[in-house]
Amino acid sequence: MKETLFEIGEKLLSRSYQNNIDQAEIYLESVERKNLRVVNGSVGTAKQIVNQGVGIRTAIKKQLGFSYATTLSLEDCIDILEKSATLARVSDETPTFVEFPGKSSSYPHVSGLYDRAIAELTSEELSELLYRAIEENQSCFANQETIIYGSLETATKTIAILNTNGILAHNETTRIMLSIDSTLRKFGEQLDSSETQYGTRLTDIDPEWIGRKAAENTFRMAGPKPVENKQMPIILSPLTLRSVFRDGLTPAINAENYAVGQSYLNGLLGSQIASEQLVIVDDGTLEGGYNSSPFDGEGTPSRRTEVLTGGVLKNLLHSSYTASASDSTSTGNAVRESYSTPPAVGCTNLRVQPRRGTLDDLFSEIDEGIYCHFALDYPDQLTGDISALILEGFLVIDGEIQHPLKNTFFVVNMCDLLKRVVSIGNDTRMLEGIVSPSILIDSVDIVSE
Template sequence: MMEKEIFIQRGRVISIHAEKGAIKRAEERRFEGAGVRVIKGRKMGFYYTTDLGKIEDAVRKAEEICDASMEDKDLKGLPDMGNSNVRGIFDRRIADMEVSEAAEIVKRIIEAAKISDKIYSISCDAVLSHVKTEVQGRDEQEEERTFISISSYIRAKDGERSSVGMEANDGRSLSSVDPEFVGGKAAELALMSLNSIQIETGDYPVVIHPFSAPNFIGFLVSAAANAENIQQGRSFLSGKIGHSIGREEISIVDDGTIEGGTGTRGFDDEGVATRRTEVISSGVFRSAIHNSYTAFKEGIESTGNASRGYSSPPSISMNNALLEARGIEADEDDLLSMRRGVLLYSTDDTPNLANGEFSGLISLGFLIEEGEIKSGLKEVGFGINMMDFLKRAELVGKKRRSISGVITPEIRVSSMRLAGK
């Protein structure tokens, strides 16, 4: 018996880029395409086209490829389809926005960043998209989604001293972003960093800011708990289902149904209904995130995490990653109450997938002394294993932020190795 699946996407993307306080690029791109999977028994063929008038040709090509393919003993056909009732994933204002209107958002970021004559370079970006996704498999369904992301990268200079600051917002609706905050906060951070210092090498308590949470929490869900990585033995979480890997107050979930979430969608890219998946529950690793292939391989249901573009077969990615930490929430003052510690605002590095070791450079960070944020930091490296990160999380803030689909408060880690002077 032959099964076929047609995955169609069409939409447009507006991107605006500014450098040194002036818009350098403003463009609109429209796209459409269809990816076709044909499955016969244990064989699969895939083909895609950018001409929606040639889908039947693509089906025939996929069938030819299928016939010529080798059997895959773990292939078990297409999944059953469904649709979660989600809200807040479409904003007509984004769908109808003109390039000139999007450029105005960037101009607002630029103006908001001009808080001092020490601000000498302002770079920022805005990306807006409107995409319609259709999946035709064992059933048929479609959904329209919008997205907006704005970011700023600001340089400050005072004599021979220079520094950077950065900030970002993203979401499904125009109201989820604040250009004045993104510009003003990045400039403020740049000014705060002008007096950056090096600190002595040693072990410090560290507060992980939500801006850097995608490198920690996002990596845990999207990469370490990715079923393909686990099944292939590439992840440090391979073989650890049911094992305690963090303190019992810590839970991390993947949830594709959160209202207005960046990763929210009614169905994944195989048409499987999204859901809430407890990845880590009370410190115990409970579940990987799956598409249908990895789920069928283990005899379980997909978690609704299939991800793809029309030009490739489904892979796996997180929807929204959410940190929950009951019993260790703290006010801002308590979170910062340390004699000497560090606020890690941003890093460009990610952990090692194979062993969980996370060694990197703090690209934006601040020294905390006697409960107050003091000078910025420069040339400071850090190192911690992700398993230790989950066990040493001693306090979390009460306010959450969403950055790149990771929804988390600030997280205070009791001890992290920092390399300075």
């Protein structure tokens, strides 16, 4: 596949020279995804998807265009190159654009990104893996009334990036995700929870652990109650922090948002914005990282970037565009979801440095507080306000879980949340691009019915 992608890319670059396109960047991708869903022991739709396409950025002086096609046929790719250039020609200048990245002397070696064992899984083997998790989950419930939903997805992706400034990069990765969601009907209640693992190697997935944890998570949801509205400490689990950091922190440290005042951290680069305990890096070179790669979405070498050190905001995340606009260096954070999106600033693997202490140790620090296992919110990027419904959370008294919560929110501003970190655990989990242990925040507003 690598040779096919490079061959198409080189033909398109030649074409761009012939068509007087000043700069062109060709991003080619071929992904094979296999997906299996099982509900109540019965297989739903089995999917095998080969998704191939090309995304082309062109520049005519400082005018930019982007176009993509869901095909690798040369005829369609040439059409797309011409459409991208047409768009660039009718567009206005982007004053701060300088150029697409140039050739790098070398890319870092990042191990653990491709596992032949995932790439070669047959549909029968996929089914076996998923049923191992389902059967473990089922065995925990004995003969109780349950609905078990299982999902397994693998992806094998080959990408190639070429540009007129000398970038010629290629990478091959695998990914796997296995999830079990179990719903238990008991004493008139419907209890529901889930467990998921993500990885780049088959050994990252432990089907029996997932099945067992999903059942344990479900059992503990019985008898939810509201709590008193007041300020309390809260432990945020890695699952909650995935949402908090991905949707609450990443947009704020995006150099493009920061430059135009669209970040609640505006003007705070170099300042103490968080507890001294908090050390966060963005690491595109993390071994086996879900979003690791030797290079980013425009061919800039991946690297490790300090975001928070001792609570100080050390760096923002940059693409080549935001770097040249602010006279700094790209941090290798031009992220592409696929060939259908142009590169945009985003995190790779956002890692929170773990400290000492298990989750139980964090519990022991709480006289009266909340353990939030799962919450979702879309924090306000401008103000940093979070008003998150706790979907799976518990009242904790004297370090012990008392009961699950009903219709309860935790409310806090991101700036306060970062400053009020008092303890960080060592129970690190990699949940897609967020790699974090549990964190204890000393005070948030709890609002309940």
